[in-house]
Amino acid sequence: MSDRVRIYFTGDCEGFDTLRGALAASEEVDVVGASVQVGAATTPLAGGHLDCILHATRDSVFPGADVAAIREHTRAPIILVASGAEAAAMLESAIEMDVADVLLLPQMTHNVVFAIRKASHARRQLQTAAHRGRVVTVFSPKGGTGKTVVATSLAAMLAKREGKRTLLLDLDLQFGDAAIMLGLEPAKTVYDLVVAPGELDSEKLAGYVTRHACGLDILAAPMRPEDAELVVESKVTALLDVARSSYDAIVVDTSPFFHGAVLATLDRTDQLIVLCGLDVPTLKNVRLALQTLEQLSFPASRITYVMNRASTNVGLKTREVEDGLHVKVAHELPLDRTVQVCVNRGESAVLAQPRCDFSRAMVGLVKQMAPKTQAPTAAQRKRLLSFARA
Numbered sequence: 001m002s003d004r005v006r007i008y009f010t011g012d013c014e015g016f017d018t019l020r021g022a023l024a025a026s027e028e029v030d031v032v033g034a035s036v037q038v039g040a041a042t043t044p045l046a047g048g049h050l051d052c053i054l055h056a057t058r059d060s061v062f063p064g065a066d067v068a069a070i071r072e073h074t075r076a077p078i079i080l081v082a083s084g085a086e087a088a089a090m091l092e093s094a095i096e097m098d099v100a101d102v103l104l105l106p107q108m109t110h111n112v113v114f115a116i117r118k119a120s121h122a123r124r125q126l127q128t129a130a131h132r133g134r135v136v137t138v139f140s141p142k143g144g145t146g147k148t149v150v151a152t153s154l155a156a157m158l159a160k161r162e163g164k165r166t167l168l169l170d171l172d173l174q175f176g177d178a179a180i181m182l183g184l185e186p187a188k189t190v191y192d193l194v195v196a197p198g199e200l201d202s203e204k205l206a207g208y209v210t211r212h213a214c215g216l217d218i219l220a221a222p223m224r225p226e227d228a229e230l231v232v233e234s235k236v237t238a239l240l241d242v243a244r245s246s247y248d249a250i251v252v253d254t255s256p257f258f259h260g261a262v263l264a265t266l267d268r269t270d271q272l273i274v275l276c277g278l279d280v281p282t283l284k285n286v287r288l289a290l291q292t293l294e295q296l297s298f299p300a301s302r303i304t305y306v307m308n309r310a311s312t313n314v315g316l317k318t319r320e321v322e323d324g325l326h327v328k329v330a331h332e333l334p335l336d337r338t339v340q341v342c343v344n345r346g347e348s349a350v351l352a353q354p355r356c357d358f359s360r361a362m363v364g365l366v367k368q369m370a371p372k373t374q375a376p377t378a379a380q381r382k383r384l385l386s387f388a389r390a
């Protein structure tokens with residue numbers, strides 16, 4: 001997708017014609033249209049996916065009413081353009097207005113392009129900061145612990161039960177099986193995404209995910225193990241940053257190693273689920289993994305310990321594991337034959353058999369995942385009250 005800034009012109013002033021012509025010829029902007037009267041531009045303002053509006057005003061006209069009229073249709077940044085003797089006086093009143101910048105004509109075209117790009121960039125950053133999906137990574141330093149079962153269950157429940165826009169990202173890059181566990185045959189994978197030319201954005205990401213009937217989106221692992229190495233750290237970082245702006249939750253399934261992609265994910269992880277099992281080799285590896293996480297300065301407060309197949313009587317108890325690892329296990333998931341049966345049918349137990357023991361235990365885990373609602377700050381409260389009174 002092109003990253004040209006989509007702009008629209010409203011109003012008029014001396015020299016605006018020339019500026020419009022110069023911008024139309026610019027490679028960096030995409031001129032969607034122009035309308036002298038704001039009132040006649042309702043449709044493009046509301047539906048034009050605009051990144052910036054350039055509103056020109058004559059020195060005798062106070063632009064406040066026009067700015068307010070534009071604001072009825074779009075939140076895109078507005079740059080005021082003016083010329084003439086009184087234009088400078090307008091600067092003072094513009095401080096109070098909801099405009100990103102004021103430009104007094106004549107201007108060099110590249111200065112105007114810079115102002116447009118800066119205004120639209122600032123808005124995009126604000127949007128990204130305002131919406132930041134939660135990254136939940138499921139990790140265990142041993143194969144077969146149940147990472148994929150837990151990651152797929154968690155993601156499916158977040159999508160279906162909690163109604164969250166959820167992405168399941170399979171970073172078990174060589175032998176990922178998240179898609180197959182959910183009975184999907186993805187046409188595209190994370191490999192196709194990282195080798196595709198051009199910058200990544202939400203729209204492009206949407207073209208590579210596979211939708212499950214429960215509403216969950218999956219970005220599957222590469223089809224061939226040899227393609228894994230192209231999914232490098234920097235690509236994963238960019239992918240997670242984009243995913244965070246378009247999803248409420250991103251659940252990441254992993255392989256039992258700390259390879260580059262997993263390290264990049266840890267950097268962006270809000271909650272790390274470390275899966276444990278009631279067997280000595282797994283616990284030995286969990287202990288080593290915890291040491292690595294400490295060396296990486298991964299915050300201990302973000303780790304949730306989950307014991308899978310907890311109900312088996314195998315001569316080791318969760319309590320002993322907690323003592324041995326000096327951690328507290330937050331959740332226990334039972335050994336449940338239903339899970340195996342469902343895996344072999346390509347369906348998730350939490351969707352197909354919501355009443356089985358495993359599914360019910362998963363509910364507790366999902367409830368714990370829901371980000372806690374924070375009390376509003378004093379400033380937010382004040383703003384809310386002023387809205388309520390208005």
Ligand SMILES: Nc1ncnc2c1ncn2[C@@H]1O[C@H](COP(=O)(O)OP(=O)(O)O)[C@@H](O)[C@H]1O
Nearest residue numbers: 143144145146147148149309334335336339340
């Ligand atoms: N709680 C459970 N009860 C019963 N079987 C389970 C449970 N968790 C995992 N399994 C079985 O173990 C197998 C391996 O799990 P998987 O999630 O693929 O492990 P990992 O991703 O850690 O390698 C699955 O195919 C599933 O049948």
Ligand SMILES: [Mg+2]
Nearest residue numbers: 147148172177
């Ligand atoms: Mg797995």
